[in-house]
Amino acid sequence: MTTAPRRFIPTASKQNPMLTSRNKMKLGLFGMNADGGCAITTAPERHMGDDWVGMMEFCKTADRAGFESLIPVGRWRGFGGDSNFNGVAFETYTWAAGLAAVTDQIAIVTTSHVPTVHPLFAAKQAATIDHISGGRFGLNIICGWFGPEMKMFGGTMMEHETRYNYADQWIEIVQRAWNDPGYFDYKTESFNRTQAFAEPKPLNRPVLINAGGSPRGKRYCAEHCDVAFVILNQSDPDTTRKQIQSYRDIAAEYGKEIQIWCYSYCVQRDSLAEAHKYLDYYVNQHGDDVACNNITDQIGIQTGIFTAEEAERFRFHFKAGWAGVPLVGTAEMIVDQFQNYSDLGVDGICLSWLDYQSGIDDFIAGVLPLMEQAGLREKYIPRIG
Numbered sequence: 001m002t003t004a005p006r007r008f009i010p011t012a013s014k015q016n017p018m019l020t021s022r023n024k025m026k027l028g029l030f031g032m033n034a035d036g037g038c039a040i041t042t043a044p045e046r047h048m049g050d051d052w053v054g055m056m057e058f059c060k061t062a063d064r065a066g067f068e069s070l071i072p073v074g075r076w077r078g079f080g081g082d083s084n085f086n087g088v089a090f091e092t093y094t095w096a097a098g099l100a101a102v103t104d105q106i107a108i109v110t111t112s113h114v115p116t117v118h119p120l121f122a123a124k125q126a127a128t129i130d131h132i133s134g135g136r137f138g139l140n141i142i143c144g145w146f147g148p149e150m151k152m153f154g155g156t157m158m159e160h161e162t163r164y165n166y167a168d169q170w171i172e173i174v175q176r177a178w179n180d181p182g183y184f185d186y187k188t189e190s191f192n193r194t195q196a197f198a199e200p201k202p203l204n205r206p207v208l209i210n211a212g213g214s215p216r217g218k219r220y221c222a223e224h225c226d227v228a229f230v231i232l233n234q235s236d237p238d239t240t241r242k243q244i245q246s247y248r249d250i251a252a253e254y255g256k257e258i259q260i261w262c263y264s265y266c267v268q269r270d271s272l273a274e275a276h277k278y279l280d281y282y283v284n285q286h287g288d289d290v291a292c293n294n295i296t297d298q299i300g301i302q303t304g305i306f307t308a309e310e311a312e313r314f315r316f317h318f319k320a321g322w323a324g325v326p327l328v329g330t331a332e333m334i335v336d337q338f339q340n341y342s343d344l345g346v347d348g349i350c351l352s353w354l355d356y357q358s359g360i361d362d363f364i365a366g367v368l369p370l371m372e373q374a375g376l377r378e379k380y381i382p383r384i385g
């Protein structure tokens with residue numbers, strides 16, 4: 001089947017900064033499409049997942065400051081407790097499309113649970129968002145680990161190995177939809193169609209991300225993705241270094257390099273004592289232990305990243321910011337912490353705060369200039385027009 005020539009040839013008007021940024025330490029925001037963001041707490045000033053306007057404003061702030069990425073959490077139901085943590089959450093493809101239209105340079109990422117969406121539909125939505133953004137799209141591929149959430153779609157949750165095998169086939173079809181001209185046939189164990197078709201193609205090659213932490217998850221990530229998005233093991237520097245190297249070693253088997261990103265909870269104050277007081281307030285006094293239990297119980301069983309004991313030890317970090325790394329203290333201390341993570345091999349960190357807007361405002365005023373002085377980031381000069 002052929003089609004008549006078309007006059008319009010779309011081209012990317014922008015680059016994807018997750019792939020092109022030269023900053024030693026890249027920056028993003030994480031979790032801001034869902035209630036609580038990353039903080040498992042009932043503190044009243046926690047982020048509200050349906051505050052589109054407020055969320056759009058701080059995402060635009062990040063864009064104007066030269067941050068590299070906006071990454072939402074893929075979430076379909078909450079974790080219970082008084083906060084029903086993450087229960088109210090925007091769907092991530094449509095969320096990304098909205099933000100693509102109101103931002104200028106930052107990468108807009110969709111977090112997609114592969115069992116919830118057909119790969120052709122995902123590929124087409126992704127290409128559409130890539131066009132809206134001028135070529136700044138990213139796809140965070142998630143297999144699902146929270147049983148009650150996945151059961152909402154298929155009635156069952158696939159077993160660990162099966163999920164990643166399914167995700168192999170899923171991304172293969174997405175890639176074909178993005179790259180194969182005209183009509184194409186595909187036949188895998190889970191998918192079988194003739195004469196598939198997907199136009200337009202993305203403007204730029206979308207950045208691919210995965211957060212697998214088990215040996216199988218790491219291999220999936222290294223084989224298919226540009227970025228490993230990891231829960232950094234915080235036991236000791238040597239363990240962290242080895243964890244990071246393990247992703248790079250597997251990527252090298254595929255002849256690739258891979259970026260390592262993690263995420264953090266940020267509490268910036270004029271003194272360390274004030275920062276700890278604030279953490280004590282929202283984590284110890286207002287932490288939602290029921291929601292936290294529901295997460296740590298499941299994550300220890302369903303994933304390869306934590307044993308049940310490790311998840312238990314990580315409770316404080318979970319409540320403070322989904323077990324992300326702490327960036328806590330004065331602006332100077334936080335820059336030292338960034339330097340430390342950079343020295344360990346981390347390429348990018350997504351930030352979260354209890355209150356994202358005041359958090360990012362303080363960060364841009366206090367931390368960002370010091371990161372530039374330290375050589376962790378170049379000064380960002382916004383484009384005119």
Ligand SMILES: Cc1cc2nc3c(=O)[nH]c(=O)nc-3n(C[C@H](O)[C@H](O)[C@H](O)COP(=O)(O)O)c2cc1C
Nearest residue numbers: 073074142145211212213214217229230231303304
């Ligand atoms: C940084 C990061 C972000 C993640 N985001 C999500 C998410 O948005 N939704 C989700 O269901 N799982 C998310 N996960 C879970 C992972 O997809 C994965 O299941 C988990 O890290 C366990 O790894 P494994 O699947 O290799 O056992 C995230 C994990 C990490 C480390």
